[in-house]
Amino acid sequence: VSYEGMVPGLTLRARPGETLRVRLDNGLGGQITNLHTHGLHVSPSGNSDNVFVHVEPDESFQYEFVIPENHTSGLYWYHPHHHGNSMQQVAGGMAGAIIIDGELNEVAGIAGLRERLLFLQGPFFGDDGIEYLVNGVQTPAIAMRPGERQCWRIANANANGYYLLSLSGHDFDIISLDGNPLPVPRREDTILLGPGERVGILVVASDAGQYQLRSLAWGDGAQQQDEFLLATAVVMGEPAASSLLPAAVLPLEDLTGAVIDQRRSISFEINSTDPYYTVNGQAFDPDRVDQVVQLGSTEEWLIRNESDEWHPFHIHVNDFQLMAVNGERQPPQYHDTVSLPPRGEIIIRLRFLDFAGKFVYHCHILAHEDFGMMAVVEVVDGDEAATPVAGSSLVEAPG
Numbered sequence: 399v400s401y402e403g404m405v406p407g408l409t410l411r412a413r414p415g416e417t418l419r420v421r422l423d424n425g426l427g428g429q430i431t432n433l434h435t436h437g438l439h440v441s442p443s444g445n446s447d448n449v450f451v452h453v454e455p456d457e458s459f460q461y462e463f464v465i466p467e468n469h470t471s472g473l474y475w476y477h478p479h480h481h482g483n484s485m486q487q488v489a490g491g492m493a494g495a496i497i498i499d500g501e502l503n504e505v506a507g508i509a510g511l512r513e514r515l516l517f518l519q520g521p522f523f524g525d526d527g528i529e530y531l532v533n534g535v536q537t538p539a540i541a542m543r544p545g546e547r548q549c550w551r552i553a554n555a556n557a558n559g560y561y562l563l564s565l566s567g568h569d570f571d572i573i574s575l576d577g578n579p580l581p582v583p584r585r586e587d588t589i590l591l592g593p594g595e596r597v598g599i600l601v602v603a604s605d606a607g608q609y610q611l612r613s614l615a616w617g618d619g620a621q622q623q624d625e626f627l628l629a630t631a632v633v634m635g636e637p638a639a640s641s642l643l644p645a646a647v648l649p650l651e652d653l654t655g656a657v658i659d660q661r662r663s664i665s666f667e668i669n670s671t672d673p674y675y676t677v678n679g680q681a682f683d684p685d686r687v688d689q690v691v692q693l694g695s696t697e698e699w700l701i702r703n704e705s706d707e708w709h710p711f712h713i714h715v716n717d718f719q720l721m722a723v724n725g726e727r728q729p730p731q732y733h734d735t736v737s738l739p740p741r742g743e744i745i746i747r748l749r750f751l752d753f754a755g756k757f758v759y760h761c762h763i764l765a766h767e768d769f770g771m772m773a774v775v776e777v778v779d780g781d782e783a784a785t786p787v788a789g790s791s792l793v794e795a796p797g
């Protein structure tokens with residue numbers, strides 16, 4: 399299965415304020431499908447990012463995504479989101495990148511850098527055994543000049559697997575997470591990228607030579623993964639003029655001191671009997687609303703992982719600030735997907751802005767999502783002013 403016969407599908411590029419129109423023709427030969435714009439802050443209703451749409455076999459559906467003027471710039475992606483066969487379709491190759499150009503392209507120290515998209519898919523089972531693809535090919539070469547700083551955008555478009563990224567002899571300077579710029583670059587030597595997540599990084603090429611971009615061995619039990627090669631950075635040619643790492647990327651709205659209108663506790667569970675994958679004890683039901691939220695409100699969610707596996711938590715439409723992981727405060731950063739460690743917990747804060755309607759939050763391991771680890775939130779445009787809830791914050795405001 400694929401979009402237009404291509405793996406990955408065409409990269410869609412747009413700017414804030416533009417409208418993206420996509421006609422989806424279902425030629426899958428018997429399966430229902432639909433289209434989700436992962437990470438875009440667009441309406442979840444009608445013919446926008448509405449995962450409750452069913453596009454039946456041999457039918458077409460005209461999507462229209464109105465991208466707000468103030469949309470963040472970065473890497474997003476599209477993929478099918480029909481409950482029950484998301485995994486089969488995404489694992490088969492149905493996924494593509496969406497790049498929103500804008501502010502990030504203008505930041506001093508980033509503007510003008512050579513840009514690369516690394517769209518990661520796999521595993522596929524080909525003639526050579528298991529294949530992990532980067533932009534549709536196995537182990538491509540990435541050309542760099544000695545000392546050259548490049549800007550890479552990397553997406554994990556796998557249905558189920560993680561990447562623990564490492565480039566031999568090099569560090570990564572992370573500048574964005576899930577299309578959300580970080581205030582300042584963060585240096586790491588490895589990056590754990592769960593299904594659905596994206597990361598924007600700056601990399602400075604070392605001396606001439608070849609350097610392997612790998613996914614290192616990761617995980618335990620059912621999630622244990624071996625190391626594998628993704629690509630090779632080939633550094634050669636005239637050394638590049640040295641460039642400075644930007645001291646700052648772009649500011650974000652820090653919700654640390656925000657007034658919290660509502661607090662919720664969410665748990666992800668794996669059970670030994672049916673239903674096997676649940677959120678707050680229940681398997682997904684598209685006709686049930688699990689959380690009702692006031693439009694414009696700011697909420698704090700405590701999300702617990704009651705299982706021994708990792709689960710990448712994802713919510714549609716509104717990105718969230720990751721406040722704490724296992725009780726440890728996090729520097730200001732926004733995500734649309736973040737991994738829940740086994741038996742661990744995260745605290746997020748999010749604002750339900752601009753769009754009323756129903757959408758979902760779920761585990762982005764599609765083998766879990768398709769078997770029930772998903773729930774529905776409905777944002778309602780109520781008349782009454784939301785009343786801030788009493789009680790102490792789960793996250794203490796500083797000082």
Ligand SMILES: [Cu+2]
Binds near residue numbers: 761762
């Ligand atoms: Cu999961």
